[in-house]
Amino acid sequence: MDQFKRLELLIGNKLDLIKTKKVLIIGLGGVGSYAVEALVRSGIENFIIVDNDKISISNLNRQLMTYHNNIGCYKTDEIEKRILSINPSSKVTNIKSFITLENINSLFDTDIDYIIDACDTINIKLELIRISKRKNIKLISSMGTGNKMDPTKLKITDVRKTSYDPIAKIVRKMVRDEKIKGKVMVVCSDEISRVKVTKEIPSNSFVPATAGLLCASFIINDIVGDKNV
16 A cells, blocks of 8 residues: 555565554543554554543643644544544544543453553553553553653653653552563653642643654554564
8 A cells, every 4th residue: 555655665564464453542632642643654453542531722732633623522533533534444443431440341342452551540550551461462651741841851661660750650669569570661751840730730742742652653663573662
């Protein structure tokens, strides 16, 4: 397919393999929206997208599918439209639900190859790690991207090697306390938070976006077997 010609120059004949993989993305904000965009443009065709939020004006500074004319629309619906406009062959499961410990297992009624955790709920982040280990599903989890200004400080790493990030600190403790085996891969910044946070978390357009692109790169490079990332 000519649409993916430039990609195939990089990865050879592995596009068909990419097309077979199913990715679950939980959270379609600044991180998740850019992750989905990169995945569909990289040949992924099977998506489960999960978010219960509607677009608000405060989302416009960092979330890919947001415009003044779709404020009030569900994020999943706008992302699904975007996926299908890029690749009409895609298959999208659209879930408008707030994920809790009580309903999270319903997401895994079908086979899933990869999980991108781009949600904001700490107990769901922790549970996704447990589920991914139990079901042997590869997971990449985004740590905090708010209150940061330097996207070059972001990296893909085992959560045990992270520092400064308060979310990663909680995840590290769980991994240690529950004796989780194997790597727990995250996208995390080692930038120190810039301002004192009171109510709303400050954010910009480029740090969450970079985190989302890194999440997508983790998956695509894993599929094509590039172990140098």
